[in-house]
Amino acid sequence: MLRFAAVLLEIWLLPLPAMAARYPSYGTLQTTKSDGVLNVVINNTYSTINLFDMHVQSDLANLIETLQANDTDVRVVVFSKSVLPLYDTGFPDMLFPVALLWNITQLPQATIAVVEGRTRGIGNEFLMSCDMRFASTSPLRGAMYLSRLIGRGLTFEYVLSSADVDARTAARVGWVNAAFDTSRELHQYVQALAARIALFPAAGIVATKTGINAVTRPSRDVLVQDAQNVIAALVPTPPVQDAFKRFLQVTRNQSIGPMELNYGAEVRRLFN
Template sequence: MSNTATASTHAPVRAEQQGPGYWRVTFDNPPLNLYEPEVESALAKIVDQLETDPDVKVVVFDSAVPDFFMAHLNLGRVAEFGEGMPAWFDMIGRLGNARFITVGSLRGRARGIGNEFLTTLDVRFASRERAVLSQLEIGTGIIPGCGGIQRLVQLTGRSRALEIITSGEDYDADTAALYGWVNRAVPDAELDAVVDRFAWRIASFDTDALRAVKEIINEEAPLHSPDDLAATHQRFAGLLARDFVQQRLQLSAKASPEVIYDLELNMGERLGPRD
């Protein structure tokens, strides 16, 4: 595997080797880091390449877009992902069962499918000052349809998952750490060093031992298969297809870039009633 897994530095996702056994994958789809077909295609190719390299031990996922780790799914292009989003469910299933350890380094907003991707990863560290997490779907009349419900229940427990999903609010890193949503909230100035130190330690250890640990933990806390998640995604698609939801999405799409960016920055507040 080459030191750069994508051909262009302007690709929406790129991978770079940091050293023996240690890779970083960076989302770079400005201005919002939306999850779009091009992002999925680039990410799938990177996952393919990482899986075929037996020397990979740890992969850190981060963002080059300061305010957004991954904003959410681009609902205006949902049909382009294929019915049931098969590539998405295949990819997150493979990451969950990959021989290497996956780590999220969270700055900015991870909402909707951005949070669903983050919770797919094995370990998550978040910037205390700059991380924002949310399952925002309830505010537009839909539900998390890409694994968010199941993974939040597993990470935070039933009551906190209900709070997160039914409120649609933004949550800060300290609250997320308290809930078990992320492993740790750290000062933003220390985030890179904390993640780097953790990744380098993993990269220094034995591959077979690391793989055994992950396999045993997956047996103790089983991951949800694509088939398990299919029924939830069907309910998501049915709710999304309703007229009032589509009308609301069309109105949002007509807003100016400045209005859209402000909305995306403050989505948790704007989707609910104002105080």
């Protein structure tokens, strides 16, 4: 069992150069492909805290375009990363990430997010846009799309209080599919699941996703209107701009520090 896991992790961490032609290692994405499963490690070398910023988002948009036109060769995509924190406050187009996340839900492949480390804001919305989520010991902080998974009551509590939620609690309430004590167990479970799903024909995966999306996904119009009404209307306002400025000061331009490592407790420093 342990040996098997070790082999899996090794495969996991080694990009296969032969595949680079079709699924290249972008600046921020390292890809490896094997038996219908594409593993994508998000590693933002432009940021000390692996920010889900315009570099990651642009690279993801390119990858998704390739996957969307996929010839059924890849049937499962596993996204992983050590940390995926806050939204890049300097991103120019508010609707770009909304379109990106919608396009992820439209992929013909099954998508799995592996969470190891802090995942907040747009980083968490990215998790929500994947079909499934698995975590080891990670603090998660929700944003609006969370409500599709855990319901109104808990979403209001977690988002309004801007609390960091541990992976075990997240699994109990349905935020992630399951939580694991160790990184090894996490990757072993996810790789076995991905291999299992990849057994099935691509057409079956597409049909299943279409059916589940038809019942559980808000319409694209709702999401775009939501982004326009809420985010676009909120972000330019003085209190939010003030909080952003203070945030950049306190975090020394989004680098490692108390605010990044313990956002839940430190956030009050932004408002007094």
